[in-house]
Amino acid sequence: MTELAVGTRIEPYVVSAVDAEKMKLMAALLQDPNPIHYDVEVVRALHYGDRPINQGPINMAWFMTCAVRFAGGRERLLRTQMRFLGNVFAGERFVAEGTVTAVDAAAGTAELEIACSADGRPVLAGTATIAIG
Amino acid sequence: MAASDYSHLVGRRLPGGTYTLPDYVNWLWEDAILSAHDGDPTHPSLGYHIAIAGLGVSIGEVMALLDGSPDSGVMFGENELEFRGSLRTGATYECEGEITGVERKQGKRAGVFDKLTFRIEVRERGSLTPTVVCTNTWIFPRKADSGD
Numbered sequence: 001m002t003e004l005a006v007g008t009r010i011e012p013y014v015v016s017a018v019d020a021e022k023m024k025l026m027a028a029l030l031q032d033p034n035p036i037h038y039d040v041e042v043v044r045a046l047h048y049g050d051r052p053i054n055q056g057p058i059n060m061a062w063f064m065t066c067a068v069r070f071a072g073g074r075e076r077l078l079r080t081q082m083r084f085l086g087n088v089f090a091g092e093r094f095v096a097e098g099t100v101t102a103v104d105a106a107a108g109t110a111e112l113e114i115a116c117s118a119d120g121r122p123v124l125a126g127t128a129t130i131a132i133g
Numbered sequence: 134m135a136a137s138d139y140s141h142l143v144g145r146r147l148p149g150g151t152y153t154l155p156d157y158v159n160w161l162w163e164d165a166i167l168s169a170h171d172g173d174p175t176h177p178s179l180g181y182h183i184a185i186a187g188l189g190v191s192i193g194e195v196m197a198l199l200d201g202s203p204d205s206g207v208m209f210g211e212n213e214l215e216f217r218g219s220l221r222t223g224a225t226y227e228c229e230g231e232i233t234g235v236e237r238k239q240g241k242r243a244g245v246f247d248k249l250t251f252r253i254e255v256r257e258r259g260s261l262t263p264t265v266v267c268t269n270t271w272i273f274p275r276k277a278d279s280g281d
Contacts, residue, residue, distance in 0.1 A: 015167060026165045029158065030182065033193045033203035046206045056209030061166035061178035068177065074219065077177045081213040 004103050004110055004132055012097035013066035018118070020052045020090035030057065054088040059116065059124050066096035067112055071130035078109065082126030092118040101127070108133045137237040137247050139199045147230035147251065148189030151258070154179065159222045174219030181212065183220060184253040184267035187228030199235070199247055201273045210248055210270035218257070218264040225258040233268070237275075247273040 023037045035042040036053045044050055063082055068074050088094060098114035110132050116124035159175050162168075168176050185192065193203055201207045220226075234250035248270055255265040 022165045022167070025161060029161055029165060030185065031191055033191075034207065035204055036206070042204050046204075048206070056212070057178060057181050058166055060181065060209075060212055061168070061176060064177050065166070065168060074171070074174045074177055077216060079213070079215045080177075081211075083211050084209045087208075 004100055006100055006103060008100040010066060010070045010098045010100070010112060010114065012095050013062060013069060014096075015062060015094040018054050018088055018090050018092050018094055022058065023052050023054055023090070026055045026058055030055065048087060049089055051089040051091060054090070054094075056084055059084070059088055059094070062094060063096050063114055063116055063124055063126065064128070066098065066114055066116075067128035067130060070112065071132075076131040077128065078131055079129040080126060081128075082114075082124055084124055086118070086121055086123040088118040088123050094118050094123075096124075103132070105133070137235045139235045139247060139249075142198060142232045142235050142249075145198075145232045147195075147232070147253075149227070149229045150187050150189035151225055151227050152183050152187035153225040154183060154220065154222050156222045158182075173221045175222060177214065177216060177220070179220050180214045180216065180255065180265040181267055181269075183226050184228055184230075184255050184265065187226055187255065188230050188253060189228070195249075195251070195271075196273075198232075199249055199273050206274045208272045208274075210272040211250075211268075212270070213266075213268040215266040216264070217262055217266075220264060221257075226264065227256045227258055229254050229256075234270075243272070243274065245275040247275060249273065 027037045096116045101113045102111035112128040230253040232251045236248045250270045253267045254263040
């Protein structure tokens with residue numbers, strides 16, 4: 001891991017084009033009956049747009065992947081807290097990036113602020129606590 | 134802002150249950166989230182899946198508590214996951230959930246909506262300490278002219 005200091009930038013995690021097929025797989029895994037993830041007609045009828053909408057848990061996972069890569073391992077992620085600000089549509093470019101906002105050497109933890117965008121639009125924002133040292 | 138018609142749900146315990154994480158689900162989950170197939174410890178986002186899968190009610194049944202349906206536009210609002218250990222394939226997890234909040238809100242773009250918050254504790258079988266605590270807030274849009 002990069003030497004930590006407040007303000008250290010976290011390497012962005014980028015998904016170049018959100019894949020609608022993965023949404024179908026996630027719907028099956030979650031037993032999620034919400035058709036906005038696989039039926040474009042429902043998305044249109046709800047006036048949400050004209051492409052399938054990515055599941056919140058996939059966006060959440062990408063937020064976490066950004067933190068995990070920076071932390072240097074899955075087991076180093078201690079806590080995440082995030083707000084969903086907007087929909088992520090199939091085909092969009094998703095980017096998760098952030099900065100270190102606090103370092104507690106005594107506790108062996110650091111706080112990260114992470115923001116995610118889809119085609120430049122804010123879609124998810126929150127914080128992560130990671131183990132350091 | 135009027136109180137939600139569903140505020141009586143606060144404090145209701147969800148049935149709870151157990152969930153054993155199979156290898157193939159871990160693999161497919163990693164595939165769906167574009168993660169490397171790294172085995173254990175699993176990707177932390179599975180904390181959400183295990184919590185929901187072991188809750189004893191389906192996503193559709195949770196929606197139905199607030200008269201939401203799969204095609205009514207229910208959306209994720211917020212999520213918090215606290216990890217006190219790693220999640221492993223093959224392990225059995227015991228889940229206990231409770232509704233901790235229901236609020237009626239109004240936004241400029243979103244209109245009138247209800248916010249449901251529920252908290253789930255996930256313990257590996259035999260452990261007293263939760264491995265994961267998962268708190269979710271879901272948004273239930275309400276039609277402005279329905280009086281909901």
